[in-house]
Amino acid sequence: MNRANEVRNILAQLGRIAEKYCCAIILVGHLNKAQGNKSTYRGLGSIDFQACARSVLVVGRVKDKPEIRVVAHQKSSLAPEGKPIAFELSAENGFRWLGHYDISIDDLLSGISREKKSEQAENLITDCLSNGKYPQQILLKKAQNAGISKRVLDEAKKSLGVKSIKKGSGWYWELPEEKEASNF
Structure with missing residues (x-):
């Protein structure tokens, strides 16, 4: 299972069987417990199992x-x-x-979990906007540095009712007035 040259030979044979019988081959594998590695490298055995799939x-x-x-x-x-x-x-x-x-x-x-990221995004937005307008580009950079995706940040922005305001050549985010008042 761990030797690429042997795994490739077996997978090639499985490929020929799939082609001959017009079927799909399904392999079920398990991940190792190594935290922090990319998911691609967490499969047990040779990387060739995932590479050929x-x-x-x-x-x-x-x-x-x-x-x-x-x-x-x-x-x-x-x-x-x-x-x-x-x-x-x-x-x-x-x-x-x-x-x-x-x-x-x-x-x-x-x-x-997603909920943790959503809460993190909402907290970031409310912290940054607690004193009024805040530059969108700086907020996006802070979110990126915190590992918050733009999609999660946009969902948090929508759920908080944050407004986008153009000032000069830049965009700013601002909390709705009732949210600003509730922070004090």
């Missing part, structure tokens, strides 16, 4: 919600990557699809 899905638990798992596309060579989808496994409900879940594979595997 046309589609690789990763399933992981959401850290603070052990009954919720997320299926996320790690690789998709033949079609656009799908969005992560969550499902619940619980004694009360059994199996239940929950729909799209905003999380990256690396965040999923490192134990960062």
